[in-house]
Amino acid sequence: xxxxxxxxxxxxxxxxxxxxxxxxxxxxxxxxxxxxxxxxxxxxxxxxxxxxxxxxxxxxxxxxxxxxxxxxxxxxxxxxxxxxxxxxxxxxxxxxxxxxxxxxxxxxxxxxxxxxxxxxxxxxxxxxxxxxxxxxxxxxxxxxx
Numbered sequence: 001x002x003x004x005x006x007x008x009x010x011x012x013x014x015x016x017x018x019x020x021x022x023x024x025x026x027x028x029x030x031x032x033x034x035x036x037x038x039x040x041x042x043x044x045x046x047x048x049x050x051x052x053x054x055x056x057x058x059x060x061x062x063x064x065x066x067x068x069x070x071x072x073x074x075x076x077x078x079x080x081x082x083x084x085x086x087x088x089x090x091x092x093x094x095x096x097x098x099x100x101x102x103x104x105x106x107x108x109x110x111x112x113x114x115x116x117x118x119x120x121x122x123x124x125x126x127x128x129x130x131x132x133x134x135x136x137x138x139x140x141x142x143x144x145x
Contacts, residue, residue, distance in 0.1 A: 004052050013044045017051075 007014055019040045026032035073079055073087065 004048055004055070008045065008048055008052070013041065013048070017044050017048055019044050 004014075021040060023036060026036075070087070074084070
């Protein structure tokens with residue numbers, strides 16, 4: 001959830017939640033294309049916010065479930081201090097693993113656009129330049145005197 005919220009705060013959409021749908025209608029209408037892409041971007045952010053709200057609702061349920069399970073274990077006659085130590089150790093391992101995953105994801109956010117995204121930007125720019133060159137009439141060169 002933290003990494004998703006970080007994406008939202010940074011106004012970025014992770015690869016898996018981006019909606020890239022093209023339309024065959026209005027391809028030559030720049031205003032239409034801008035509006036189309038803005039709607040897709042807004043939808044991606046709405047979905048991300050929906051996921052964050054879902055995870056926020058899950059946290060109290062998970063905490064309650066863990067506490068309930070832990071209390072039941074402690075009530076067992078066979079439950080020893082060694083069992084409790086092992087349980088705590090395993091829980092810490094799981095928590096640390098999840099925290100490390102979040103740190104890696106957060107690092108990707110701070111790093112900026114991936115090489116793949118940069119290549120996509122360069123490709124789009126190159127296509128734009130080629131398209132512009134085709135639309136602009138070629139200049140006639142005058143021989144130097």
